[in-house]
Amino acid sequence: MRIASVAEALAIVNGIRITRADIEKATKDSVEKLQRQIIDARKRELDLLINSRLLSLEAKRRGMTTTKLIEQEVVAEANGTNRD
Numbered sequence: 001m002r003i004a005s006v007a008e009a010l011a012i013v014n015g016i017r018i019t020r021a022d023i024e025k026a027t028k029d030s031v032e033k034l035q036r037q038i039i040d041a042r043k044r045e046l047d048l049l050i051n052s053r054l055l056s057l058e059a060k061r062r063g064m065t066t067t068k069l070i071e072q073e074v075v076a077e078a079n080g081t082n083r084d
Contacts, residue, residue, distance in 0.1 A: 009017040059069040 008019055010020060010023065011018040055066050055069065059066040062069060064072070
């Protein structure tokens with residue numbers, strides 16, 4: 001039984017075992033927060049890629065660069081003539 005106890009201990013400090021369960025309990029909230037941040041970052045990146053591709057396709061359809069399309073849309077919005 002001693003071998004199993006030592007095997008599950010990640011560290012032993014002054015005879016006190018530190019187990020995986022101790023670490024998981026101590027870091028649970030941080031790990032969950034980081035996992036949510038990863039999911040959010042992936043969603044943002046997907047949105048950026050979708051928007052970039054849509055912008056590129058629209059610019060190509062209009063026969064202009066994406067930069068020119070953005071400029072045109074910003075000016076139209078500022079002038080209140082944006083056609084949604």
